[in-house]
Amino acid sequence: MKIALIAHDSKKELMTQFCIAYCGILSHHALCATGTTGKLIEDATGLSITKFLSGSQGGAEQIGALVSCNEIDLLLMFRDPLKPKPYEPNDNDLLRLCDMHNIPVATNIATAESLVRGLERGDLDWRELIR
16 A cells, blocks of 8 residues: 655654554655655665655645655655644645545544554455455
């Protein structure tokens, strides 16, 4: 599966710690991320990550384009609903695309853990169901 990773500035450390904790599972999948988030995770875990532009430069939009083309299977997007920065990507656009294309999304660590554990068990082979 191809997993996209995005984190607002205040959630980058949480995303990095999450990826360290689930490195064993994530290592079996193709990972991509916005630039800064991807670099932090790659440096901390050694995971191979395709990095796009940083979020402020259009990285989330690049991931959104992949979602539109059905090239993303799962999105982990840790966001800060209380203190979003003006340069951070518009979450609503990306969430709308994921809804349109039936892409599972986690916007917080609790949901992310559920999805990644389901991924490990094989519960997320949902694309086979809609073919």
